[in-house]
Amino acid sequence: MEKNSVQAEIASYIGKLLRDNFGKGPSSVYVSLKKPFITIHLRDFLAPMERVLLSQGETMKVEETRDLLMQELIPGIKVTLKVIASLEVKELYYDWSLHNRSGILVGVLENEEDEDNALENYTEKEAVHKDIMRISRQAEKLPEFIDSCFLNERTLLVIRTGILVRIEKELIKTGFEEHLKLTKRQLEKGLLHAGDFENILQKSVVDIFVDWDFKLDKSYIIFILQPNNN
Template sequence: MNQQINQFQQLIASYVGKLFRDHFGKGPESAMVSIGSNSITIYFRNFLTPSERVLLEQNQETIIHQLRQALFQAMIPELASYIESVTGIKPHEFYYDWSLPNKSGMLLAFCPEPVPGGQEVSQEFEGKAELEQEIVSISQMAQKTPEEIISYEVNPRTILIIRNGILVRIEKELIRLGHSELLKGIKRDLENSYLHNNDNFENMLGKRVVDCFVDWNLDSDKSVIVLVLNAK
């Protein structure tokens, strides 16, 4: 890993911790930053505020999701500006998700041009074809077959899957009527039930799946899935 990317990773990880403390009053225990050619993935661990813990004990997960959604939306412009100040490239697209049971989460930024010194991602990895077929099957159960699916290995611990063209007509109508957040919440619950604890992933990839995250850009009819793996 070149020195420039290592410095970018450390600076962004440190800033994410500060951002969380400013907005949530508590930061994650760790933030692992992976910089690909035009993407920045931030995997944070051991993050749950005291108030969220109380709500979780009272089975009030919906409230936690709503609060986090609002706070993450407020954080994104600040994070985008900081990434631009560090790398010289301003991300144009953000995705995020979290796992309350695992106390972990993911922030993913796409940049309109390559990040200086960014690592070349691997278009070929063990189990790629089988993984994409499994994602197609899950998509069919939850909505429809994606018009396009792209997957690559950012590093030995991170696989990124992009799906384009997954919305059905009734979902597009809900978005037009202003029900995007409701739709996203329903889709998250539904897809997570298929994605989490999916033994097929581990059999295909030959590695244990530590975490799985999914998010959507409903306006662009696009979705991303991030698999966090145990390195061999």
């Protein structure tokens, strides 16, 4: 199957899945495939009940409910991507930008990722890493490993490993994983939005997403950028 057809089929499947489970699907689903990664960008995705909760300041409640539902959906998403697109997804990350009514799913493909090999270079890579390290140090500690690449002109992906501090690991062991995730999401995204990335990249940052796999001590950050008008 051609790449565009695969992407269209994935977009259709994800749109219907979210509509069936959340009561409202996104108005658009943009799929980008650049091995070893697949990203699924959702726009205009906010259910009526969620809109009411947000108006009452219940952001954490919306995020917690979505997290619970996504944990139920992720196994099925992995299976379906294998069936319809022959994509073996070994890790799946997600995050939301509720004020922008947007979201992201990031898949890491099996047998495609070799972390001994650096991702593609780009001009601003060193400066981006420097600011990411500064922010990581503020939020927890310097990552043991960091790399990044552009998946397309609008999507910058950053991977970090070795970022959890001892108290966070203990919270995870004692069953506070969801509370930790909600707190880290709010803290890190605030720091990332206050970062210097627009000056570094010379592009407007439309959205920033971040998610973690606490068992792997690994995190992905996604920047959605406004393309330059040439």
